Amino acid sequence: MRVIEKRQLMSADEIRRTLDRLAHxxxxxxxxxxxxxxxxxRRRGIPLAxxxxxxxxxxxxxxxxxxxxxITLYRDDLSTVAPQxxxxxxxxxxxxxxxxLLLVDDVLYTGRTVRAAMNxxxxxxxxxxxxxxxxxxxxxxxxxVEASFIGRTVETTDTEIIEVRLNEIDREERVVIMxxxx
Amino acid sequence: xxxRFHHLLxxxxxxREQITFLLDQAKPFQEFQRYPLKKLAxxxxxxxxxxxxxxxxxxxxxxxxxxxxxxxxxxxxxxESSSLKKGESLLDTIHTLEAMKPDAFVIxxxxxxxxxxxxxxxxxxxxxxGDGTHEHPTQGLLDALTIRDRRGQLDGCKITIxxxxxxxxxxxxxxxxxxxxxxxxxxxGPAMWLPRELECLAPNxxxxxxxxxxxxxxxxxxxxxxxxxxxxxxxxxxDEYILRYQLTPARLRLxxxxxxxLHPGPMIRGLEIDPAVAxxxxxxxxxxxTNGLAIRMAILFELVxxxxxPQEHVKDSAHASD
Numbered sequence: 169m170r171v172i173e174k175r176q177l178m179s180a181d182e183i184r185r186t187l188d189r190l191a192h193x194x195x196x197x198x199x200x201x202x203x204x205x206x207x208x209x210r211r212r213g214i215p216l217a218x219x220x221x222x223x224x225x226x227x228x229x230x231x232x233x234x235x236x237x238x239i240t241l242y243r244d245d246l247s248t249v250a251p252q253x254x255x256x257x258x259x260x261x262x263x264x265x266x267x268x269l270l271l272v273d274d275v276l277y278t279g280r281t282v283r284a285a286m287n288x289x290x291x292x293x294x295x296x297x298x299x300x301x302x303x304x305x306x307x308x309x310x311x312x313v314e315a316s317f318i319g320r321t322v323e324t325t326d327t328e329i330i331e332v333r334l335n336e337i338d339r340e341e342r343v344v345i346m347x348x349x350x
Numbered sequence: 351x352x353x354r355f356h357h358l359l360x361x362x363x364x365x366r367e368q369i370t371f372l373l374d375q376a377k378p379f380q381e382f383q384r385y386p387l388k389k390l391a392x393x394x395x396x397x398x399x400x401x402x403x404x405x406x407x408x409x410x411x412x413x414x415x416x417x418x419x420x421x422x423x424x425x426x427x428x429x430e431s432s433s434l435k436k437g438e439s440l441l442d443t444i445h446t447l448e449a450m451k452p453d454a455f456v457i458x459x460x461x462x463x464x465x466x467x468x469x470x471x472x473x474x475x476x477x478x479x480g481d482g483t484h485e486h487p488t489q490g491l492l493d494a495l496t497i498r499d500r501r502g503q504l505d506g507c508k509i510t511i512x513x514x515x516x517x518x519x520x521x522x523x524x525x526x527x528x529x530x531x532x533x534x535x536x537x538x539g540p541a542m543w544l545p546r547e548l549e550c551l552a553p554n555x556x557x558x559x560x561x562x563x564x565x566x567x568x569x570x571x572x573x574x575x576x577x578x579x580x581x582x583x584x585x586x587x588x589d590e591y592i593l594r595y596q597l598t599p600a601r602l603r604l605x606x607x608x609x610x611x612l613h614p615g616p617m618i619r620g621l622e623i624d625p626a627v628a629x630x631x632x633x634x635x636x637x638x639x640t641n642g643l644a645i646r647m648a649i650l651f652e653l654v655x656x657x658x659x660p661q662e663h664v665k666d667s668a669h670a671s672d
Contacts, residue, residue, distance in 0.1 A: 238378065241378075241390050241392045241651070242390075242391075242392070246392065246655045246656065247655070247656070249656075252354060252652070252655065252656030254375065255375055255378045255379075255648070255651060256378060257377055257378045257381060258378065258381065259381075287391075290387070291385050291386075291387045291389075291390070292385060292386065292387070293386060
């Protein structure tokens with residue numbers, strides 16, 4: 169089975185403008201960013217959280233702390249995935265108790281990653297609120313999970329793959345829809 | 351993937367890359383020890399058979415706690431338990447436990463090679479928690495993790511190991527591990543516990559009979575416990591051992607000023623180590639205990655969390671390729 173690029177969903181410029189809009193929405197709906205903490209879900213949630221924190225910090229004149237979360241230990245499919253995954257560090261340099269947390273990830277799909285991320289956060293304390301921000305919502309939920317802030321909603325088929333490519337990790341900046349072909 | 355494991359039986363056959371991988375995997379679990387809620391569900395529904403055919407307190411509690419924090423259940427076989435006293439064979443005991451379908455065995459036994467013997471006869475991963483005078487691989491790994499954290503790296507460390515090297519599986523695992531990272535390994539102790547053959551264990555191993563000479567330039571010092579239970583020949587009187595081999599503040603000053611002190615425990619204050627050294631800022635004894643939990647959680651994750659298809663494990667087995 170091969171995977172081919174079907175079409176581009178977002179250019180670098182569109183990613184930048186989408187993140188700017190999301191940062192504005194977050195500030196507007198948060199009512200003061202004082203207790204806000206952003207948590208990037210490994211891997212591509214991390215640069216997205218960092219960029220959003222910079223934009224929110226610039227407009228609200230508050231430094232927004234950013235943590236990173238590795239969900240490997242909280243996955244529900246460990247006994248079926250191959251090869252066996254590698255655990256990485258979660259680095260959350262602020263107490264989560266009573267915080268207003270915003271989880272940031274690149275793509276919202278089944279909702280299972282978000283479920284795992286929330287379990288991970290609960291091990292660290294009791295946040296006042298957890299909201300979710302994603303760059304792309306592609307549908308096909310398997311759990312009752314929805315995002316509070318969505319960059320782009322796109323209809324997809326089961327065989328399609330949304331690839332978010334970011335300069336910090338992939339040395340290119342765009343979002344593409346790939347498809348599996350026989 | 352060649353760096354993945356089926357069993358953890360010894361340090362000797364592992365590559366540098368495999369060791370580095372396991373130490374790196376322990377890092378998230380070190381952080382986890384500081385979480386307010388120390389309970390994962392990662393190994394929920396898995397059972398670990400803790401099979402201690404030889405007395406153990408700290409290693410057994412460490413494995414039991416690691417399993418509990420990963421969400422696994424444990425079966426506990428202890429040396430004092432009756433089936434061993436009644437004369438049941440190792441293999442019969444293991445088969446009995448295996449019939450209860452554990453997902454892994456942790457084995458401690460007084461015979462060298464016991465863990466490997468069991469690994470050839472069961473279908474699940476086996477972790478060696480100490481076999482006779484052979485190896486104690488999780489201790490070697492937790493010591494390496496402690497050294498790496500304090501020094502920043504393992505490469506090129508100068509370690510002096512003091513005491514009964516001959517009977518020490520902890521020393522053997524450490525020697526094999528650190529030699530792979532180019533360490534200079536100095537062994538010191540009474541002549542009867544320091545046979546020449548020890549220099550053949552790994553490259554850069556030397557014997558220095560006088561402690562003052564052995565400590566010169568060392569940046570890691572490991573004091574070992576005198577293991578009365580493994581010694582059958584007439585041994586050195588305690589006061590003579592203290593006089594010549596006890597790690598005292600004066601002797602510690604002969605090593606590098608930033609040298610760290612390790613002890614696998616249980617530590618006998620006033621015998622192999624002076625209390626002032628044991629409680630000094632150079633002592634890493636309690637860090638070793640915390641790191642032991644992290645290493646054991648990482649190893650349980652590596653061996654038990656993945657696919658349960660035995661065929662897959664055979665393909666990935668470190669031993670099949672070594």
